[in-house]
Amino acid sequence: MTALHLKATALLLLAFGSAGSTCHGQSSGNEAASKDPQTTPNVELPGIDTSALTPRERGEWSSYVSELLAPCADTPVPIAQCVKENRSCSRCLPAAKYVLKGVRDGMTREQIEKSFHSRFDADKIKSVPIDGSPSRGPESAPVVVVEFADFECPFCAMYAPVLEKMADDHKDTVRFVYKFLPLSGHPHGDPAARAGFAAWQQGKFWEMDHKLFANRDHLENSDLESYAKDLGLDLAKFRADMASQAATDRIAQDRKLSDSLLVQGTPTIYINGREFDAHQDINEWIGLELGQDAKGKPLAPASSGAPVAPGSAGALLKADGGKPADGGKDGGKTDAKAGK
16 A cells, blocks of 8 residues: 555544544534533643643543543543542553543544543453454454444545555554444445355455455446455355355344444444444554553553453454354444434
């Protein structure tokens, strides 16, 4: 992927993340105006560069880090105090940077507080079954990334190169899992999902995934068979697997899971059981799960709230016991209900 492509993708992701867009143009419903920050002295923290902030933004950020508590249960002090006093909670500095990015992106107080609690509160971790779904990366990976997506969703297609690069860059530490969530407002979503399932049965899910997202405006049956032929698949088996009860059951099971998780649209991404916020950098998010800073260096150990240890992701992500038919493995959103 070229630097220009990456830059364009980043700008598009910022647009869909900031707007909270859905495919049919609805917002996330979080339209509350930002509260005026309380009068708080400007905060200076080691390791945090606030020079690019406007005076208003600096005041807002200072207010947030002075009010929000450190993301470790045994460190009941504000983030700013935790960083200044070099407390044992290794997540305080990343939390301060997390809030800083929200301020830079123009998020409201309500949005920042909601995003912060979703990212760091222990009770926001959900059980996301992963067995029986296409996956890539080590089964024992310390980080599990689960995506609910629709191959006809423009925002999913927009984000696909970012996730593909993420999986390539973290091939030894991330297990990437795909969940089928074709939406009713996308007439080609279901057949495309079935094509992905059928390719999976022949060990070519991720190759088909790439083709479907790269050609989301060309998902007629003739197109799907053309992609299967390009991938060297057995076309008779491909057609049979597309129409199979196993494909129907897999899609229904993923849809039922999305309902239980209250998934609001596509793409929705969970990282070690936490719903990923598209305002954030996915590599920084993964780094924190690995106990690393933005440069890949280890964070200082913490007595609680520590990054997930290698091999522990399974404690957060329970298996559903399902298997593919052949026993093999492999910010804007589309509204999950309306699917438009």
